[in-house]
Amino acid sequence: MNRRDFIKLTIKGTAAVMLVNGLDIIFQPPDVHARTSPRRFVFLVDIYKCIGCGFCVKACKLENEIPFDAGVSRTWVERYVVNGEGEVFADTPKEARYGFTTGRIDLGRGKFKDIPQEKTKKAFFVPKLCNQCEKPSCVQVCPVGATYQNADGVVLIDRKWCIGCGYCIMACPYGMRFFHPVHRVADKCNFCYHRINQGLRPACVQACPTGARLIGNIKDPGDPVEKIIRTQQVAVHKPEYGTNPQVYYVGLGEEVR
């Protein structure tokens, strides 16, 4: 084999490999898998039912081994208080893992705000968790593909492949992501995928004493969560970012940040 033949063969071989790879991407793209999957996990939060006990946060931390005092959490509960002047105060002291033990609003830097009960016009709790967006911006920006959306619609992270650049943390409009304090890689809620994949409920859903948090499969017409989302007034958080979030809220007001 002379040099010219060798180069020709190399080019042909490379082209063949690229073609085979290309065909796989063309005919089996991830969204085909997603379309053919019988499941698309969604979450339903009923704000009217949340009492701010923080059991969900505690359960999540235990289940997913997020250090208790690390200052980060896969889920948290926010408290909103609206006074007579329409001013909105919100906080989530220690991610609400101990619930809300005082009536004062935590302003940070060790400062607190007392809002007397007679001035409080409206007050409610809003649990937050990863929205498992249909078009996740965190997945878009990961430079190594360590975070990805699986066929069930859940966005997962490969802890062995994440380089820890933090771009996904920057890209999430919901502030869901953080660096795991022990593993030092990106981390976030995944609807407890290890549990729901086996037909169990996420830890937070199981821990919720009022049924404010529900998991469902929007592709299953008999699923109670599917029924509520399809037939009632529900809303999602920050739809303006075009991420198409899949955590639906009952009773989501305009005060919620």
Next chain:
Amino acid sequence: MVLESLWTVKEFFVYPNEYIYWAIQIVMYPFMTGLVAGAFVLSSLYHLFGIKPLKEIARFALVFSFALLMVAPLPLLLHLAQPQRSLYVGLTPHFTSAIAAFGVVLFVYGSVVAAELWFLFRKHLVEVSIELKSKTNKSLAEKIKYMVHTILTLGAMDVSDASLKLDAKAIKVLAGVGVPIACFLHGYAGFIFGSVKANALWMTPLMPVIFIMSAIVSGVALCMLIYIIIMGMKKFIVSRKNDSAALSTLKEINSEEISTVQTSVKYLIFFMIFSISLELLDLVFRGYTAVKSWDILRNVIYGTDFINIFLLQYLMGNLVPFILLLLPGLKIRRLIPALLLVLFGVFMMRWNVVIGGQSFSLTFSGYMDYQLPIIPHGLETFKEGLGGALLIAVLPFILFWILNKIFPVLQTKGPD
């Protein structure tokens, strides 16, 4: 507690997971790539457009750009939580991400600069190699020097006029190709920020252009500054000889310096005007359109970050040096503080983008204050603290000193 809580102070309503994740090293990253791009553009002004007074500074700027280039990926590496995995970006690049192609862009650009350097200094490398080859009983240092230079010639020992003409042509082509790549390298850094839709301060299509313009400003300013220092050193060495020949050499150096500096200042001012105009356009546009995020941005820009933005960046970093540069009767003595302030201004611009962009919460109802770790308590606080930043700032100068041994730009008058 998480590492980031060491330098983040939260106020009012901030999501629990929000911290300043992109800290000082991500400030250094665009600052360094900006200097790379700026130095290259300055050198291309001579090599591509043939602006004669810039000849000496152009050669120097190219070598310096190469030294900066080697440091440019370091801040990113220091920033990564898993630096040992940095090569995964090359193994499984995910091209929908704006940083997936960073390695590719940097490598292409590095190759262009390296090739241009080689063509520019080929004659010198061959000359040294031939000279040392003929020398008998070489010392160890000379042996190493001979080996390095001979390897770097890559066997192309032909220094005839025809071949040198070809070199000059290659330099021109590479300088031409290099300018868009240099701008891309840095515009790209701007895109990394400008495309983050979750960040209200970063998201603007103007970001890459603003980055490129300020990059050129910083690169030109740094090259001028070092050029002035080198010339000062030369003058000092010559003046110690104290004879009539030295006096005329001194005059020669002086006139050359003034003409180079005056031409460079013109370009510096030109790019400064561009850069400031774009930044002000961005600010005015945000205020005028006043979308949802403007309330918090206004509080950040005119409130919490007022000193950083208006006093340090616009006043000290733009207006004061602008006046110093424009005042009639330009003196070298006045130029030095002006150039230092320009560099400071561009650094503050990077700071205000990177840190400023994270100083308000995604809730639009809370703030985060960044406190740069000064005294390191461990490796992490060194990397993400003052020490790490200074390390990045000093490294290019050390590299430049080493490179200068092979591509001499400080000592002698080199090839065209």
